C-alpha cells in the first residue's frame with residue numbers, strides 16, 4: 001500500500017498492492033493498521049455505503065454538517081468515475097477550491113477524504129459500483145450540498161449538461177456562496 005498526497009491536506013490517494021495469478025486478483029481493500037500508519041490519521045469507520053450508477057449519473061456535491069461530518073474512504077468497485085471534492089474547511093489554505101480525479105476499479109486505488117469536504121462523482125461507465133466507508137453515521141437532518149454547476153466553483157465535469165442525470169434533490173442544491181460557510 002502506498003499513499004499519494006493531493007493538493008488538499010489530509011486528502012490521500014491510496015495505491016493498493018494487487019496480487020495477480022491465474023485465477024484473477026487479490027488486494028486488501030482496507031487495512032486499519034496500514035492506513036493509520038501511512039496517513040498518520042486515526043479513523044474509526046462506522047458505516048459502509050454502496051451505490052450503483054448508470055453512465056451520466058452525477059451524485060453530489062454532498063456533505064453532512066457538524067457534528068455529523070463524515071470522513072470517507074472511497075473505492076470504485078466497477079467502472080470509472082470523475083470524482084470531485086470541494087474543501088469546506090474554513091481554516092484550510094485550499095478553502096473553496098475543488099479537486100477532481102478519475103477513479104476506476106482497474107486503478108486499484110482508494111481515495112480518502114477527511115471531514116470537511118463536499119463530495120460528488122460523475123459515472124463515466126455504463127455501470128459503476130461505488131463503495132465508501134464513513135466515520136460518522138448518516139444523519140438526514142445534517143445533510144447539505146452544493147450545486148454541481150455552482151458558478152464560482154466552475155467545475156468542468158466534461159459532460160454536456162443534457163447528458164447528466166441528477167436526483168431532484170441534487171438539482172435543487174444551493175450555491176457555495178449562499179452557504180455562508
Ligand SMILES: Cc1cn([C@H]2C[C@H](O)[C@@H](COP(=O)(O)OP(=O)(O)O[C@H]3O[C@H](C)C(=O)[C@H](O)[C@H]3O)O2)c(=O)[nH]c1=O
Pocket residue numbers: 049051059060062063119120121138167
Ligand atoms: C447517503 C445515504 C442515503 N440514504 C438514503 C436516503 C435516500 O432515500 C437514498 C438515496 O440517497 P441519496 O440520493 O442521497 O444517495 P447519493 O446521491 O448516492 O448520496 C451520496 O452521494 C455522494 C456521492 C456522497 O458522497 C454522499 O455520501 C451521499 O450523499 O438513500 C441512507 O439511507 N443512508 C445514507 O448514508
